[in-house]
Amino acid sequence: xxxxxxxxxxxxxxxxxxxxxxxxxxxxxxxxxxxxxxxxxxxxxxxxxxxxxxxxxxxxxxxxxxxxxxxxxxxxxxxxxxxxxxxxxxxxxxxxxxxxxxxxxxxxxxxxxxxxxxxxxxxxxxxxxxxxxxxxxxxxxxxxxxxxxxxxxxxxxxxxxxxxxxxxxxxxxxxxxxxxxxxxxxxxxxxxxxxxxxxxxxxxxxxxxxxxxxxxxxxxxxxxxxxxxxx
Amino acid sequence: xxxxxxxxxxxxxxxxxxxxxxxxxxxxxxxxxxxxxxxxxxxxxxxxxxxxxxxxxxxxxxxxxxxxxxxxxxxxxxxxxxxxxxxxxxxxxxxxxx
Ligand SMILES: NC(=O)c1ccc[n+]([C@@H]2O[C@H](COP(=O)([O-])OP(=O)(O)OC[C@H]3O[C@@H](n4cnc5c(N)ncnc54)[C@H](OP(=O)(O)O)[C@@H]3O)[C@@H](O)[C@H]2O)c1
Numbered sequence: 042x043x044x045x046x047x048x049x050x051x052x053x054x055x056x057x058x059x060x061x062x063x064x065x066x067x068x069x070x071x072x073x074x075x076x077x078x079x080x081x082x083x084x085x086x087x088x089x090x091x092x093x094x095x096x097x098x099x100x101x102x103x104x105x106x107x108x109x110x111x112x113x114x115x116x117x118x119x120x121x122x123x124x125x126x127x128x129x130x131x132x133x134x135x136x137x138x139x140x141x142x143x144x145x146x147x148x149x150x151x152x153x154x155x156x157x158x159x160x161x162x163x164x165x166x167x168x169x170x171x172x173x174x175x176x177x178x179x180x181x182x183x184x185x186x187x188x189x190x191x192x193x194x195x196x197x198x199x200x201x202x203x204x205x206x207x208x209x210x211x212x213x214x215x216x217x218x219x220x221x222x223x224x225x226x227x228x229x230x231x232x233x234x235x236x237x238x239x240x241x242x243x244x245x246x247x248x249x250x251x252x253x254x255x256x257x258x259x260x261x262x263x264x265x266x267x268x269x270x271x272x
Numbered sequence: 273x274x275x276x277x278x279x280x281x282x283x284x285x286x287x288x289x290x291x292x293x294x295x296x297x298x299x300x301x302x303x304x305x306x307x308x309x310x311x312x313x314x315x316x317x318x319x320x321x322x323x324x325x326x327x328x329x330x331x332x333x334x335x336x337x338x339x340x341x342x343x344x345x346x347x348x349x350x351x352x353x354x355x356x357x358x359x360x361x362x363x364x365x366x367x368x369x370x
Contacts (some may be wrong), residue, residue, distance in 0.1 A: 098340065103333050154325040202318050 042083075044108040046152055048091050048144065049118030051075045053217040057243040058115055058250065059084065069136040070111075071106055073118065091118045091144030101151035103218075111155040111226075113163040113254050116134050116145040121169075121219055134181050140154040141185035142186055146192060148206070153200055157229075162205035166193045171212050178227075190265050191214040197263030206262035208253045213269035215241040236270020273368060274335050280304060280361050282334060286326045287357065294319050302357060309354040319352060331364065339367040 046063050049055035050071030054121060059069045063081050070085045071077070075084030085107070089096035118141045122133050153226040156162025165247060168186040172187055183223060190209055197207040213235055214220050214228060223231075232238045245268050284302055287363045291299035293322075298314040299306060307313040324341050332338050341363060346353050353363030 094340075097340075100337055102329075104339060105329060105334075154329075156327065259338065 042066065042068055044070065044104070044110065045113040045115065046070045046072075046111055047115045047117055048072050048148055052077050052211070053119040053219060054215065054243055054246055055115070057266060058117060058247065061247050067112075068108060070108075072100065088139075092139040092147060094147055097144075097147045097151050101155060102214070105155055107164055109170075110151050111205075112159050112161070112258070114148055114152040114156075114165070115250060116148050116164070116166045119167055119186075119219075121179065122170075123178045123182070123222055125178060126180045129181060133231045137181050137185050138188075142188045142192070145189050149192065151198055153203065153205055155203050157203050160204045161256065161259060162200070163201065163258075164196070164200070164205060164207040165250055165253050166190075166207070166209040168209045168211040168265060168267075168268050169194075169234075170210070170211050170269065173267060173271055174231070176231070188244075193262045193265065200258040201262060203259075205261070206259060208251070208262060209265045210246060210249045211265060211267040211271070212246050213241040215243060215246070215265075233258070234271070239269075241268050276361065276365065278335075279331075279364050279368075280357070282330055283327060283357055283364070285329055288320060290319060290326060292321050294322075297359055300328075305356050307356045308360065309352065310356070314356070324354075326363070327360075331368070335368070337363065337368045341367065343367075 045057055045067050047059050050059040050072060051073035051144050061078055062069050063083055068083045071079065072087040074088065074090050076088055090102060091097065100184045107168055111229050118140060120137055122134060122137060153162065164188050168190050171183040172186045172190065193207050193209040200207055214231060227234065249266050287299055287302045291302065296314050309315045315323065328339060328341060346363065352361065353359050
């Protein structure tokens with residue numbers, strides 16, 4: 042039985058991804074700051090902040106004992122803040138960088154260690170179209186995801202020797218709490234910049250994740266796929 | 273707290289296992305004075321990364337201590353703790369204590 046680690050599984054895209062891999066018969070180890078929202082015999086929840094180094098290391102040790110190894114990691118946990126740069130306090134900047142960049146990095150580091158023995162590890166990071174589209178009002182969020190993309194490309198090289206691929210997915214807007222605060226006219230303007238002008242759905246993300254995870258994708262690494270025809 | 277010889281045994285076991293995996297002849301019968309990651313050492317950076325991850329896991333399994341060997345202290349130390357077996361043992365003892 043394969044084991045996948047998914048961060049940010051309490052709600053949103055992460056919760057749907059966890060459900061998808063449980064349905065496919067995987068062991069799923071999820072985490073979020075809050076308590077588990079999924080009850081399943083093959084689901085294990087860790088209540089932690091992804092930027093808490095000690096907690097992430099402890100989670101990795103538990104997984105090692107419980108499952109021996111990890112086959113795939115989805116660095117889905119992420120937060121955004123939509124605000125004009127001149128109105129953004131440093132505390133918000135730090136919070137976003139901690140979760141999106143430090144959290145992603147720590148999980149890559151600790152889970153890569155547990156993927157060594159599989160000789161076919163898969164890491165998938167989460168970026169956003171806000172970065173390539175240079176969306177106004179999302180400077181810090183987009184900058185944090187630019188860092189995630191850079192991490193993805195460099196780790197792809199550093200981890201290639203361990204037969205671990207590292208790729209990223211950049212969804213367009215999907216109806217979750219993350220984008221609840223975005224005004225309707227802003228959202229419409231954003232959709233107009235996509236090649237395919239519709240809202241994204243969780244199934245679009247699942248499709249791209251499945252592609253990166255397939256055994257046949259072992260020659261695909263360091264890539265960023267944006268949904269909706271954004272580039 | 274495990275004593276020095278227990279930790280040394282654990283390190284040597286990890287080094288020998290790694291030496292087999294990576295086919296590093298010089299380390300297959302490693303002892304306390306074996307050079308690891310230094311200009312005259314036998315490990316490349318990928319082997320070192322693997323060794324450190326193996327040792328961190330083994331320390332947790334055998335002694336229930338969660339330590340990070342590649343911390344800031346190790347990166348900035350004038351004499352790298354990854355130089356040879358005995359410096360690595362020292363570094364582990366220091367981190368289990370704190
Ligand atoms: N929805 C979109 O339109 C969209 C578009 C592009 C990219 N994305 C990306 O997709 C990913 C998922 O977004 P989403 O829309 O599903 O967001 P969401 O509905 O707000 O869910 C975020 C999840 O992450 C967890 N989380 C947040 N901060 C955390 C932390 N510091 N430590 C641990 N867990 C944390 C949350 O649980 P807790 O609150 O319990 O911690 C929650 O389960 C993000 O990386 C986001 O940037 C989303």
